[in-house]
Amino acid sequence: MIAEPLEGRLQADIEAGRVDLSWPRKRVAGFLSTNHGWDALAARSVWAFGPDAATGPNALLDDTLPDDTDPGLLAAVRASVVQGFQWGAREGPLCDEPLRGVKARLLGAELAAAPAARGGGQVIPAARRALYAAVLTATPRLLEPVYSVEISSPADCVASIYTLLGRRRGSVLADAPRPGTPVFRVRAALPVLDSFGFETDLRVATQGQAFCLSTFDAWAVVPGDPLDRAIVLRPLEPAPPAALARELMVKTRRRKGMADDVSLASFFDDPALAELAAADVGLR
Numbered sequence: 001m002i003a004e005p006l007e008g009r010l011q012a013d014i015e016a017g018r019v020d021l022s023w024p025r026k027r028v029a030g031f032l033s034t035n036h037g038w039d040a041l042a043a044r045s046v047w048a049f050g051p052d053a054a055t056g057p058n059a060l061l062d063d064t065l066p067d068d069t070d071p072g073l074l075a076a077v078r079a080s081v082v083q084g085f086q087w088g089a090r091e092g093p094l095c096d097e098p099l100r101g102v103k104a105r106l107l108g109a110e111l112a113a114a115p116a117a118r119g120g121g122q123v124i125p126a127a128r129r130a131l132y133a134a135v136l137t138a139t140p141r142l143l144e145p146v147y148s149v150e151i152s153s154p155a156d157c158v159a160s161i162y163t164l165l166g167r168r169r170g171s172v173l174a175d176a177p178r179p180g181t182p183v184f185r186v187r188a189a190l191p192v193l194d195s196f197g198f199e200t201d202l203r204v205a206t207q208g209q210a211f212c213l214s215t216f217d218a219w220a221v222v223p224g225d226p227l228d229r230a231i232v233l234r235p236l237e238p239a240p241p242a243a244l245a246r247e248l249m250v251k252t253r254r255r256k257g258m259a260d261d262v263s264l265a266s267f268f269d270d271p272a273l274a275e276l277a278a279a280d281v282g283l284r
Helices: 008-015 025-036 071-076 078-090 120-136 155-167 198-205 241-255 270-278
Strands: 002-005 046-050 058-062 102-106 143-154 171-177 183-191 211-221
Touching: 002 120, 008 025, 046 078, 058 078, 071 078, 078 102, 078 120, 102 120, 143 155, 155 171, 155 183, 155 198, 183 211, 198 211
Parallel strands: 058 102
Antiparallel strands: 002 102, 046 058, 143 183, 143 211, 171 183
């Protein structure tokens, strides 16, 4: 299995219910081809969304070839593979949090001929491990929610608002005076991670003349590589922007009682490890 990014517009369509895998396959394929530019083969090979079967923003595709994988055996374990994929999408490998925007492509499967050797107890955990291995070798990134913040204040407080947003990784999207009033309106994007205490700081910085309204806007990539072991996190010191993803992952794992780091090797069997070592992929 390999993992690729799933298009943002398709994630939105899945979550909004604009595409449903309970439709006939031809209708699903037509929707993906027409609205998202998928080729006919890929559009017809979608097995499931996850973690929620109806609105999960991740997709599992069957890209196996009949010459490499027995179609009959694969059809017999399809439900188990889907369950393993949805399980893994619900509890991702980085922070035990749901995955988002992952297109998992199943490229092959070696299945035992005996039904007792390919039951759900064997296939579901194997599919989950395959998904984890695919995600961890595909340069995964953490996502964080971002607020859309609308701030109203007098014009002479706008400079203080810019300074405050800059200290909290915020970015101003638009600012303009409200016609017929002395009020200036600033619209900005502010990461939720840096939003705690923002309203209090805003009132202090503007002597109580400004107020804000925050609503969820989108998901954004946290700066940095969460798997970069070269980053040193020092206690009681804020992490630089390039290390923010690493710091967030490590602190989240500690809070949940997990090991600080992700052991990639634990998701691979010995032949796969030997193959990756030959390709000089640094796994620990």
